Amino acid sequence: MNKRDIYYSMGPATRRLFRRIYYFPIDIIEKISGKRHPMAPPKGRVFIGSGDFIKQGQGILKQLKDYGGLKPNHRVLDIGCGIGRLAVPLVGYLDEKKGSYEGFDIVKSGIDWCKKKIQTKHPNFNFTHIDLRNELYNLKTDKNANNFVFPYKDDEFDFAFLTSVFTHMMPEDVSAYLEQISRVLKKGGVCFATFFVINEESGELMKINDVIKFDHKFENYYLHNPKVKEANVAFDESYLDELIIKHGLKIKNKHFGYWPGRPKDECVDFQDIYILER
Template sequence: MQEKSDFVKSYNRLAHNLRKQHDQNQAMSLGVGGNFDTVGILERELLIQHGLKPNDYLIDVGCGSGRLSKPLAQYLSGKYLGVDVVADFIQHARKITDRPDWKFEVTKGINIPEKDGQADMVCFFSVFTHLLHEQSYWYLHEAKRVLKQNGKIFFSFLEFKIPDQWVVFESTFQKAYESHPLIIFMSRDAIEAWAYHLELEIASIIDGNIPHIPIPHPLKFENGSVVEKTAKLGPIGQSVCILAKK
């Protein structure tokens, strides 16, 4: 259980095991939860929907193997920093994104390697779903530090409030003592408390089971389902919180 709460060790172990069992592309997709291309497009469109401009500076914390950065490269001409604790993920992300002007860095813990007040947006997609609450709060503190005034923080999360997300909890409770990465659910009162103490404004909290992301063309998930016009964030749909630095 102790190793499970050490997200650096548990994710590097996951990446190592996946590389032994699958080819490179499949391992890198499974390492970030699968549906690599489809979810990457959804993440990109969500950020654009809520104000990401082509010349903005985005910091992608827990960027993984490039799920977001790959489709984002077609849109974002501004700066990008992707950070992750798994070196193999970072190497793959750098390769498939093919943007020499963008930065990808391996971190050893909860830190964002950037100066204060630099970024327009910081995103955490499927990151807080695998961290202890104290770790998530610490990351939000770091995100606030590196944001410009009026910058935004995006994070996806799982919550018991959304019935569709129960299947995620039910699939993991029997593996509670195995060394897989944690699956953590979050409550909205926790988000409210964190925002209050960090002096951040809650701009929006979006239910995970409601299609809310405009999409440019039909998208297909690995389970065979196809979405058109608007979509949830993933086949089950994680909830989304947007915080603003005022």
């Protein structure tokens, strides 16, 4: 059993407690020394990804601008906003009067932090906690994502984004979210989304590289760990493309990531990026 499998064997609450204990000494030192960025949460509070919180957010913001065409005057929707990794750099990018932000997530502690640190100081930012079940993040409810209706009006947003969200969702939930994204985006609006995509190239690369494995194949998708299904989910490229088109979205571009072993310097990021347009 590798480190990833050990981590996934814990429940969501246990994983978050483990992180807080593990990073407690570092968080105390950073607090006393003042080394922590004023808009960065303590490392033990972060439940998504790893690495430098601020630099990662700035890097993804650059991708949203360069590949998705995000503008300062856009009304944006951050689906699975976590603990504000992208909201933090967007504070300095979105126009206070013309631009606005909505973010939602299923982890309440992340939303609480964002409300306190961002929303109270920036009225054009709003965060909402949505209580949905996910094996990786939230086992305290039986409410499922496959019938969730986004709490926003039709044709409301210029831009929507999901980073490392669809990689933790089952096919029926992805389908439901794509339907909602199509509904809330304005005509011509853009969605920036990341996936793990299985095609002939990535399938062959996985066989020869020491990378995350998706050894458990189902009809149109693959799992890394069947005991925690939503830990990491990959999709057949043809199935994913058909699903996107089915829900009224166009695929403007694809940027395949280096996760299966592609040369890192030839890729935009780790995961596969889809640029969609309504």
